[in-house]
Each structure stands twice: as structure tokens, then as C-alpha cells.
Amino acid sequence: MNTLSYKTVSANAKTVNKQWVVVDAQGEILGRLSSKIAMIIRGKHKPEFTPNVDCGDNVIVINADKVKLTGNKFTEKEYISYTGYPGGQRFISPKELMAKHPTRVIEKAVRGMLPKSRLGKKLYTNLFVYAGSEHPHAAQSPKTITL
Numbered sequence: 001m002n003t004l005s006y007k008t009v010s011a012n013a014k015t016v017n018k019q020w021v022v023v024d025a026q027g028e029i030l031g032r033l034s035s036k037i038a039m040i041i042r043g044k045h046k047p048e049f050t051p052n053v054d055c056g057d058n059v060i061v062i063n064a065d066k067v068k069l070t071g072n073k074f075t076e077k078e079y080i081s082y083t084g085y086p087g088g089q090r091f092i093s094p095k096e097l098m099a100k101h102p103t104r105v106i107e108k109a110v111r112g113m114l115p116k117s118r119l120g121k122k123l124y125t126n127l128f129v130y131a132g133s134e135h136p137h138a139a140q141s142p143k144t145i146t147l
Contacts, residue, residue: 061106102131
């Protein structure tokens with residue numbers, strides 16, 4: 001038996017093959033969409049996945065303003081932030097957040113599903129979210145996928 005054929009191959013920054021992917025969020029449920037996007041950004045869909053390397057794809061999300069939340073979450077869910085001052089805890093619902101910044105709902109959901117480390121911060125830079133159907137990344141010739 002040839003034991004050389006059973007070597008584990010670990011990816012590194014030079015051997016990773018990163019691609020550009022477009023995802024249409026129109027009519028999709030936020031959590032289900034975000035978990036699939038996080039998996040693609042992390043690179044878990046690839047056979048050469050390595051946990052400590054950025055081996056995922058760059059993801060462009062279009063129509064972020066048309067994403068859906070199930071149940072009463074659109075009005076009753078709360079995102080909590082803190083200003084740093086006493087009494088500075090702020091609450092905002094997805095409805096208010098969509099009115100101000102429609103892309104941040106998807107950004108917050110995907111960011112929460114990525115690792116909480118330096119690698120997670122690096123992976124988060126591979127996400128590009130746009131409210132409309134246009135994006136400025138045509139030069140990268142991304143391929144469209146349906147989730």
C-alpha cells in the first residue's frame with residue numbers, strides 16, 4: 001500500500017483559490033441566508049478547508065433591502081449597542097435599522113456567525129453587501145449562485 005497518497009493537505013495563503021460569488025437576497029429568510037453566506041466566506045464548502053486560513057470566497061450580496069424575517073422578529077427583535085457612556089445602552093429593531101442602513105441587517109447576521117478572532121475579522125472583509133441590484137465588482141467577473 002502506498003502511504004504517500006494519504007497525506008493531509010493543508011491550505012495556506014499561496015495555495016488558496018479564492019473566487020467571487022454573487023448572492024441575491026431578494027425574498028430570502030435572513031438567518032438561513034446568513035448561515036450559508038458565512039459557510040462560503042469561511043470556505044467550509046471546499047475540500048481543502050483549513051480552519052486557521054482564509055480559504056473562503058468573496059461574497060457579494062445584492063438586494064439586501066428585500067430580505068425577510070419570520071414571525072414578529074422584524075418589529076420585536078432588538079440589536080443592542082453601547083456608546084461607552086453611563087446610560088448609553090441603545091436598542092434598535094430591524095425595521096428601524098432597515099430604514100436607516102438596509103445593508104447592516106445582513107452584515108450583523110453574518111458577522112455573528114463568523115469566528116470571534118483575528119481570522120474572523122479578516123474573513124468579514126470578504127463580504128460586500130448592497131441594497132440594490134447593482135454592484136461595483138463587475139471587473140472581478142463573479143459567478144451568480146442560488147442558495
